[in-house]
Amino acid sequence: xxxxxxxxxxxxxxxxxxxxxxxxxxxxxxxxxxxxxxxxxxxxxxxxxxxxxxxxxxxxxxxxxxxxxxxxxxxxxxxxxxxxxxxxxxxxxxxxxxxxxxxxxxxxxxxxxxxxxxxxxxxxxxxxxxxxxxxxxxxxxxxxxxxxxxxxxxxxxxxxxxxxxxxxxxxxxxxxxxxxxxxxxxxxxxxxxxxxxxxxxxxxxxxxxxxxxxxxxxxxxxxxxxxxxxxxxxxxxxxxxxxxxxxxxxxxxxxxxxxxxxxxxxxxxxxxxxxxxxxxxxxxxxxxxxxxxxxxxxxxxxxxxxxxxxxxxxxxxxxxxxxxxxxxxxxxxxxxxxxxxxxxxxxxxxxxxxxxxxxxxxxxxxxxxxxxxxxxxxxxxxxxxxxxxxxxxxxxxxxxxxxxxxxxxxxxxxxxxxxxxxxxxx
Amino acid sequence: xxxxxxxxxxxxxxxxxxxxxxxxxxxxxxxxxxxxxxxxxxxxxxxxxxxxxxxxxxxxxxxxxxxxxxxxxxxxxxxxxxxxxxxxxxxxxxxxxxxxxxxxxxxxxxxxxxxxxxxxxxxxxxxxxxxxxxxxxxxxxxxxxxxxxxxxxxxxxxxxxxxxxxxxxxxxxxxxxxxxxxxxxxxxxxxxxxxxxxxxxxxxxxxxxxxxxxxxxxxxxxxxxxxxxxxxxxxxxxxxxxxxxxx
Numbered sequence: 001x002x003x004x005x006x007x008x009x010x011x012x013x014x015x016x017x018x019x020x021x022x023x024x025x026x027x028x029x030x031x032x033x034x035x036x037x038x039x040x041x042x043x044x045x046x047x048x049x050x051x052x053x054x055x056x057x058x059x060x061x062x063x064x065x066x067x068x069x070x071x072x073x074x075x076x077x078x079x080x081x082x083x084x085x086x087x088x089x090x091x092x093x094x095x096x097x098x099x100x101x102x103x104x105x106x107x108x109x110x111x112x113x114x115x116x117x118x119x120x121x122x123x124x125x126x127x128x129x130x131x132x133x134x135x136x137x138x139x140x141x142x143x144x145x146x147x148x149x150x151x152x153x154x155x156x157x158x159x160x161x162x163x164x165x166x167x168x169x170x171x172x173x174x175x176x177x178x179x180x181x182x183x184x185x186x187x188x189x190x191x192x193x194x195x196x197x198x199x200x201x202x203x204x205x206x207x208x209x210x211x212x213x214x215x216x217x218x219x220x221x222x223x224x225x226x227x228x229x230x231x232x233x234x235x236x237x238x239x240x241x242x243x244x245x246x247x248x249x250x251x252x253x254x255x256x257x258x259x260x261x262x263x264x265x266x267x268x269x270x271x272x273x274x275x276x277x278x279x280x281x282x283x284x285x286x287x288x289x290x291x292x293x294x295x296x297x298x299x300x301x302x303x304x305x306x307x308x309x310x311x312x313x314x315x316x317x318x319x320x321x322x323x324x325x326x327x328x329x330x331x332x333x334x335x336x337x338x339x340x341x342x343x344x345x346x347x348x349x350x351x352x353x354x355x356x357x358x359x360x361x362x363x364x365x366x367x368x369x370x371x372x373x374x375x376x377x378x379x380x381x382x383x384x385x386x387x388x389x390x391x392x393x394x395x396x397x398x399x400x401x402x403x404x405x406x407x408x409x410x411x412x413x414x415x416x417x418x419x420x421x422x423x424x425x426x
Numbered sequence: 427x428x429x430x431x432x433x434x435x436x437x438x439x440x441x442x443x444x445x446x447x448x449x450x451x452x453x454x455x456x457x458x459x460x461x462x463x464x465x466x467x468x469x470x471x472x473x474x475x476x477x478x479x480x481x482x483x484x485x486x487x488x489x490x491x492x493x494x495x496x497x498x499x500x501x502x503x504x505x506x507x508x509x510x511x512x513x514x515x516x517x518x519x520x521x522x523x524x525x526x527x528x529x530x531x532x533x534x535x536x537x538x539x540x541x542x543x544x545x546x547x548x549x550x551x552x553x554x555x556x557x558x559x560x561x562x563x564x565x566x567x568x569x570x571x572x573x574x575x576x577x578x579x580x581x582x583x584x585x586x587x588x589x590x591x592x593x594x595x596x597x598x599x600x601x602x603x604x605x606x607x608x609x610x611x612x613x614x615x616x617x618x619x620x621x622x623x624x625x626x627x628x629x630x631x632x633x634x635x636x637x638x639x640x641x642x643x644x645x646x647x648x649x650x651x652x653x654x655x656x657x658x659x660x661x662x663x664x665x666x667x668x669x670x671x672x673x
Contacts (some may be wrong), residue, residue, distance in 0.1 A: 008526030012512065012519075019514045019555075262508025266571065269474045269504040270527035273495050424477050 005272055006280050013284030027247070027288075028295045035239035035296060039232035039304060052080035053136050056089040056101040063109025064159045068151040073102075076143055093128045099136035101128040102144065110161065112152045117169045117190070157193055158200050166190045166197075230391050232304035237386035238359030240296045241321055241379050244289045245350040248329030251285040253343050255333040268423070278330055278418055285326030286319075293318050297390075309393030316399045317385035320406035324378055327413035334417040353379045381405045427452045427610040428473065428579050433482035435468050435634075442468040444634035445482070450579065455601065455611040457625030459618070459659075461667050465634040466614045467507070470581050473612070474504045486579065500528055503577030507584045509564045510571070513557040517548055517567055520556060521574055528575035542570035545600055562593025569597060573604070580604060582613045586620065598624060618660040628659070632667045 018024060057070045074081040084092065089101035103126040111123035125144070129137045156162055170190050173183050258264055267277055297318075300306035308314050336342030354360065356370070357379025366374070374380045385402030388394040428450040435443040443465040450456045460466045471477040473484050475491060484491040486498050511520050521539045525531075530538055543549045546566035556564060569585060582601070586594045601624060605611060615621055621628055628645060630638040638645055645662050 002529075004529065004531060005527045008523050012515070012523045015519060016512060016514045262506045262510040263512070265471075265474070265476055265506045265508070266504060266510040266524065267527065268476050268494070269499065269502065270524075271495050271497055271499040272527060 002272065002276060005270070006276055006283075009267075009277070009280030010284045010287070013281065014287060017284075017288055027243075027292060031236075031239050031243040031292060031296050032299050035236040035300070036232070036304070038239060039235035039300070039306075042231035042235055052078060053100075053139055054080045054082070054098050055140050056082050056084050056092065056098055058086045058089050058101060058103045059083065060086070060106050061104045061108040062106075063155075064161065065109035065112060065151050065155040066104045068154055069104065069147055072147040072151055073144070076147070078139070078143060090128055093130050096130055096132070099130050099133035100140045102126075102140070103128065109155065110165070112148070113156045113159070113161065113165050114168075116152050116156050117165065119165075119169050119172055158197050162197050163194060166194045230304065230306050232300050233306040233391040234383075234387055236296050236300040236306060237383050237390065238354070238357070240293045240386070241325075241357070241382045242350070242354045242359055243296075244293060244321060244325035244382075245328060245353065245379070246347075247289045247292060248285065248325040248327075249332060249343055249346045249350060251281060251288075251326060251329030252332035252336055252346060253339040255281060255330075256336055256339040256342055260339070274421070274423060275418060278414070278421065281333075282323070282326045282330055282414065285329050286322045289322040289325045290319060293322060306390060307393065308390050310389045310396050310399070313389040313394075313396040313399030314386070316396075316403045317382065317389055317406075320403040320410070321382040321386070323410045324382065324406045324413075327410040327417065328378075330417035331413040334419075334421040353377050356380070357383055359383055378406055378409045381409075427487060428612065429483075429485045429488075430469070430473065431483045431485070433469060433472055433484065434480045435465075435472060435477060436480055441634050443472070443479075446631065446634070446636050447482075448629045448636060448639050450610040450612050452578070452608045452610050453605055454626045455605055455613055455624050457621035457628045458612055458614040458631065459616075459621055459628060459663060460614075460631035464631040464667075466631055467583060468634075469631070470504075470583050470612070470614060474502060474581055475499055500575060501578045503572040503575065503580045505569050505572035505580065505582045505585050507587060509568055511556045511564060511567060514555065516553050516555050517543065517559075518552040520567070521571060524571045525574045530575060538574050538576070542574050543567075545573065545603070546570045547596060560593075562589040562596075565589045565593055566596060566600075569600060577609070579610045579612070582611060584615055585613070586615070586617065618658065618663060622659045630663060630666050637666050 055073070057073060059066045059070060070081065070083065073079055084101075086103060089098065089103075092098035093101050105124065105126060108123050108125065111120060114120040115122045125148070127137070127141070156165070170187055173187050173190075176183055178186070258267075264277075268274075297306070297308070297314075301308060332342060332346045336346070356366075356374045356377045358374065359379060381402040385399055385406070388398045388402070430449070431447050433443050433446045434441075446465065446469055448456065448458075458466050458469070468477060472479045473491075475494065475496070486501050489498060491498055512523070515523075518539055521542060522535065525535045525538055539552070540549065543552050546569055548563060548567055548570065551559070551563065556567065559567065565585065565588075569582075572580060572582075586597055589597070598620075601611060601613070613621070613624065622642060625642070627639065627641055629636055630645075638648065640648065642659060645659070646657055649657060649662050649665060
């Protein structure tokens, strides 16, 4: 392969790319802007408080228990509690301003304590939910369970109605069909609770009750000591690869446009091999994509302190990803017809690849069979490789497999492009 | 210099070129005429090495033309019908690229660029982007790009389409000059008056075959009394190829 013509062809592509300064700025700025936005969404709680889930508590009961429940939920850092009237809460859920409204119906306090001591059916809470906010509803439901248990047990042990309800419980034991020895044990439990409740009311000691008997301590496991998860590193990887593939599509459209404009006739009339012509486009496409990725990550590093755990491995995966995107562009050019139609089809393919690669939505949300399928998508290898070399802080050796897979994919794309390119149309 | 023998090319069932044979000698301009779909462009593409013939040979100086990287392709300069130029780049940058593809570099390349731009009257616009050029200037630069590596054979595929009379005349003067330098020129066109003015020999093709290969006088003589001694090339052409629409 003659080197001088190859260099001239690559230089020409880079000259054309840098000629339109506005396009260059947009090429570099758009991935940065979108990755920054996604990064801010996925950023962990290491440097900022997570957004609270808005929930309305509608108290139609007015009992001591319902007041305890509202106080407990209001103190929860994960929730932002308001207390609107029922119709206002319903309207807010309907309009999508609120994910959940919890309606505490009249008689809930009594019914819950009775149910707790085995004297009646379970009390019911009504949740008004926005069907599009399933995650928020599930979160509120889980938190509410803990708070209801705490409030009910406090009310049962020390609340103003506890003496009366426990008396009723003791009386009902007399008509119970329970075996006599068990009935006697339960009566002693109720009497002990009554004694505890009286003692606390006399001394003014804090209300006792059952609560969640554990606390969670999280340790984030990465190869980077004293660092916490940086969501920007992942979003810049995902968006970077997406825009690298978009650059591949532009490369393909450029080749097809050159063919339409008759430029390939002039190029092919020169004494050059076909591989020289395609390799030159592959090299220039790789250079442009590599520049885009490096500028994006430099921005993420400087502005968001996105970590690069292993620089050598990061460069290897970035170069392999750039080659993958450029050769994907060559493949698209080989299979495409007109630039406009090719752009549309290729854009669809890229978006599917990016989606399956986990750049938008975490792949664990996919069905199991689809999760297996994502291992066939080069975007996943690229994103996983970049994650490994950035915020995961894994060693250089962990860059070898994803880079090898990306280069093998590139080789296959290049070979098919060389084979299928419609030279005689040129 | 350039000899085409029994050249054939089919696309599926469509026979584009069916046994075409003709030659172009040094210092000669041969006009290749034919209606749309006659096989002219396919013939030029096979001579330029863009399309592989199904049969027949293209020889340059007696040697058959080989594959993509055959050094003999340096002897051929192609001026395609399309304006095959990078509009985003200056004229000189375009020529620098096309020269490098033929192995030119350094001072010889810069000299060749200067000479080619001077020939086509664009020396003053060397640093300007092609997209700022008029249609005629682009056509002249298209010609310069084909001449840059000093080829012995020039393939000109409708090089004057869409240009004003001044640019057309300038191109004709350039071609006369190149003929004078001993270049072999193969010129396809739909403008009969261009062939009448410029061509030493005229090859008429239709349905992939060569119908005639002669001088203008020879064509008139062949047409005989019906055409008359002063018959125009257009009337001779229509007599040979018919008046049926081809598009």
